[in-house]
Amino acid sequence: MQTISEWVEPHSRVLDLGCGRGVLLESLVHSKDVQAVGVDLDVGKIAACIRRGITAYQGDMLAFMRAFPDGHFSRVICSRTLEEVGNPSAVIAEALRVARAVAVGFVNHGYWRNRLDTFFHGRKPRNEVYTTPWHESRPANLASIADFEQFCAEKNIRVARRVFLRGDWKTPCRAFPNLRAGYALYDLTR
Numbered sequence: 367m368q369t370i371s372e373w374v375e376p377h378s379r380v381l382d383l384g385c386g387r388g389v390l391l392e393s394l395v396h397s398k399d400v401q402a403v404g405v406d407l408d409v410g411k412i413a414a415c416i417r418r419g420i421t422a423y424q425g426d427m428l429a430f431m432r433a434f435p436d437g438h439f440s441r442v443i444c445s446r447t448l449e450e451v452g453n454p455s456a457v458i459a460e461a462l463r464v465a466r467a468v469a470v471g472f473v474n475h476g477y478w479r480n481r482l483d484t485f486f487h488g489r490k491p492r493n494e495v496y497t498t499p500w501h502e503s504r505p506a507n508l509a510s511i512a513d514f515e516q517f518c519a520e521k522n523i524r525v526a527r528r529v530f531l532r533g534d535w536k537t538p539c540r541a542f543p544n545l546r547a548g549y550a551l552y553d554l555t556r
Contacts, residue, residue: 367390370471371390375398375441379401381439382405383431383447385406385420391403437465442462442468444471450506451507455517458470462556470514471551473495473549474509474544531548
């Protein structure tokens, strides 16, 4: 949240895809005086946003973004969202159309602990991040940093900034991020 907050300009228009309960947007409204709107499928999470005073839409994020003209938002945020959508490529393309910049954050499945868990247990990782077994989980697009870097190169997406965090999601990871980083953040631009 701290890194994404640093990337958001004061007084800008921000769209958070998969906004959850609106904690990040509420923080940005108070600290950066942004115009914020969130989108999520979960009715309970949308209700929590509204209780926080955050404008939120319950429904399909692609359909929601299609209602806006090019460049309407200053920034779109996709923090732990792309892992759970049906077509991440389409979401990124549409986000880059409606905003000047897109912040993408995801769990790095190339992280050494995830690799070891899969290797030794032969199943989906179970840890503080993924607490549920596979049959109780939503569909997931598991990606590593190497996967995402290749995707950006193939789609000619400009990466303005990258931040890699160790397994604690706080400490910067400067060497061998595909192996040693637990979380990756990308600032994408058109």
